[in-house]
Amino acid sequence: HTFDMMKASVIFVLILQLVGCVYSLVSRKNIRDDNEFNLVGRFALSAQNTYQATWPYSGVKFNIEGQNTTSRVYVSFGSCTADCEYFVEAHVDCSPVQKFEVNATSTSIVLDLATSVGQSYEIQFRKLTESSNGNAKGVIEFGEIFLEGATLIPLKKAATLQNQNHNCLHRHKLLVIGDSITAAYGVDAANPCQFSAATENEEHSYAVLVAQQVQAELHVVAWSGKGVVRNYGDVNPTSTEPMPTYYNRTLATSPFTSDPAGGNYWSPSAFPADIVLVMLGTNDYSTQPTPSDEQFISGLVDLLHRIGADYPQAKGHVAAMCAPMQTGRQCANIATAAQQAGVNYVFIDPDVFTGGYGCDGHPNAQTQQLMANIVTPAVKTMLNE
Known part of the structure; x- marks a missing residue:
């Protein structure tokens, strides 16, 4: 090599x-x-x-x-x-x-x-x-x-040049945790289409659009198919490696070493986010068998508590969001988990899909923009801006 x-x-x-x-x-x-x-x-x-x-x-x-x-x-x-x-x-x-x-x-x-x-x-x-x-x-x-x-x-x-371009000005640090929707899966193609690397473009995701509007430096931790407790297509109601398994990995595809303080562990202090958004749950409910309400809610509450401990500076600025791809009790259980964990809840109406679809029923660029139009004011409210 x-x-x-x-x-x-x-x-x-x-x-x-x-x-x-x-x-x-x-x-x-x-x-x-x-x-x-x-x-x-x-x-x-x-x-x-x-x-x-x-x-x-x-x-x-x-x-x-x-x-x-x-x-x-x-x-x-x-x-x-x-x-x-x-x-x-x-x-x-x-x-x-x-x-x-x-x-x-x-x-x-x-x-x-x-x-x-x-x-x-x-x-x-x-x-x-x-x-x-x-x-x-x-x-x-x-x-x-x-x-x-x-x-x-x-x-x-x-550092003394002070570039005045709006997108260059960073007053916050934003961490967004999600699945294929956050990863902008299929965003650059028109339905019907088959996913490929060329159709995925984080530049057109709601995460980037929100970061620009609130002037935040952005970290994205997103992986298609991952859920809170169950990944897409799993034959069981819970999975062995849902998204919380990857939450604190530096390289997503490399496991931790035996010492969690070293190796592939990502220290939250390296990027002290003061805003954290979590958009998970679509994959948990997308296919059968789905997790029980208790399994899903407790899993999301555990993740939100970990986030609170890792990013104390984000207190009051953490939100659990229900994506526009919704099934069953997905949104109700996300709202319950948010309440139990003491964080904000953001509902994204499926009507945003008036903007159109990308590959496999995912948001296209216009729908991602409509999602950002909902998330941005919610974040500004959390920040009292």
Whole structure:
């Protein structure tokens, strides 16, 4: 694996040298340089000294200063397995500008920018797809970044630039825990359609839209098919590994080590969220046999209590939400659990589906927006804003 990455880097540098007649290579940086890069989301440091992540919307951000009227940003990712496929969105000044596919045969991307000499820009690359679902799978691994026509700005200096773009201003930290709805499963396609990695896009999820409206830095912990106590299609009323099993994992697809204080454990103090939203329950009730009321309510109350203990700064700003894909006593039991746990309850009316469907009956982008239109004022009420 280490040899493959070294070989890829050598080839990448040769490519850059070949295009040197148009651009001059300004800098080549490993993302381990904490003086110039910020990681967003849950990341682990690999044995190859690269940063890895699996959860949706994980990524890296940094600031550059233009030295030319055109600039290029090259990102070299770690090698993918044969069936690896995920998508990444590039952001410039906190607005999405281009979507890229990363797979086993394409592990580098190039972002071309129109820049002004001396002007600063915030650049982000965000993972759009979830940890593992169908062909949407793979660990995003940031290795090196190459710049042409621009230089990196150290974090201390970047902090003084005060980018006034609304989406760049963060006054809160928001953690959203959910299933396929939160992961934006099938959001970029029109029903009827078959899910694929290309149809999933966290950028169009209610979670991102709400975060933008309340000016919150966002962490997303979402995985299709997971429930509070029962996962989709399980032959039993409860599952051995529902979503609470993954709640505090750094990498979703890697289990904890024998020491929960190390290994793959995600410490809540690393991202002290002051707002936490939980949208689970659809999978618990989507197929038979469903859990009993007591099983579901106690499972959700336990999770909400864990959240309260992990994020004391979010007291009063935690909500259990009933998604618009509803069956049986799903919403009633979520409301009961919220009351017992002392958190807020948010009901999302199925009428939001007037916006339309994506794949397999999931919300499309317009429906996700209508969901955000309900969740955003609820969050602002919790915050007294």
